[in-house]
Amino acid sequence: MFNFQEFQEYVQMKVQEELVKDYKDVEVNLHQVQKNNGKVMHGIAVGQKDAHVAPAIYLNEAFEKYQEDGNMDRIMREVIRAAKDHINPPEEYSSMAAEFRNFDSVKDKIVMVVVNTEKNSSMLVNVPHQNREDLSLIYKVLVNENNQGITTITIQNEHMKYWDVTTEKLHEYAMKNTSELRPVTVQSMDEVMRELIGEENISEEVLEALFEESPIKEQMYVISNETRTNGAVSMFCGDELSELANKMETDLFILPSSVHECIAVSTDMGTAEMLAEMVREINGEQVSLEDQLSDHVYRFDASTRSISLADTTMKELQSKVSENQEAYGVEEVNREGTRPRHHR
């Protein structure tokens, strides 16, 4: 059996051998990409000479299948098929890659996304960002967004250098563009549940009976955007939280349910500690690691329109991080010798 490094190198060699029969200038390279919360995807990039972009085929899942059944032939068939299907990228991606060096071409497409600072610390070294409590705002160029999904490019320090712009400038554009290009949506939890149950062909009368309208102050509100993708950042955009707080006549607690949305409730509906316990429990049991945003609850102060940690403070969190790093540092030294070579 191959280890993961050998597996990737074998796939790279075989895909190169196969594609060179049909594409003279093809070049297959190993590469890796860092996703949210420290998840790293390993795979191959299948490029053609002079092409601006190359499809990336990730091999993490394929390796898991290989470990289960050892069927390398099936994996190679699937990978080669994917490479052939995508070797000619969509025209808009090629033009975006070509235009990417020109700040004027991208500035009106810069949007922002919110991620957890600690869990993304290694990514944030290479990416311009602004911190908000235990979260960070990072910036992306929106290539395309429609009812099928969203296509983006994460802005790196290197891009910022050749554009000769500052993080503050990126933030300024992102604040304006995010509100315009990815408008904030606010839905009561009842509406969300009605939508979900409505998909199961239940009559309007039954839905009415199931969802007796609660007073506004006693409801949860889901804050996101139209595609419900990377929509938690909506808590930092627009006037919607302020309007909601005004209707409730209280401040709000914000529950970071995932990177895709957050949930707002009146501060009259419980304590921050109790709600943080709810967030920790649901994160632990139901939300994938890649989608988690934070285990902490925030307070939206209606009078100052500001968001701050509610169940803890940054000082407390930073002292916990230092303690963990000290403990992890010792463990890391002990573990290093037992890890497979390709993970060292």
Next chain:
Amino acid sequence: MKYSEGRKKMDYEMNKGTITNETTRDEAEYVQAYNVAFSAVKKEKEEGEKANV
């Protein structure tokens, strides 16, 4: 569509960067979990208020 079934679209590498595709998602099951947990909180609050009366 469950969230875990999304993200089947291809990413593309460019020189110094990645074009990332993410598919549109319906509300995931964890949002429903918040609804259930919050209903319990409301119920507890109502019972507390009744007891105080």
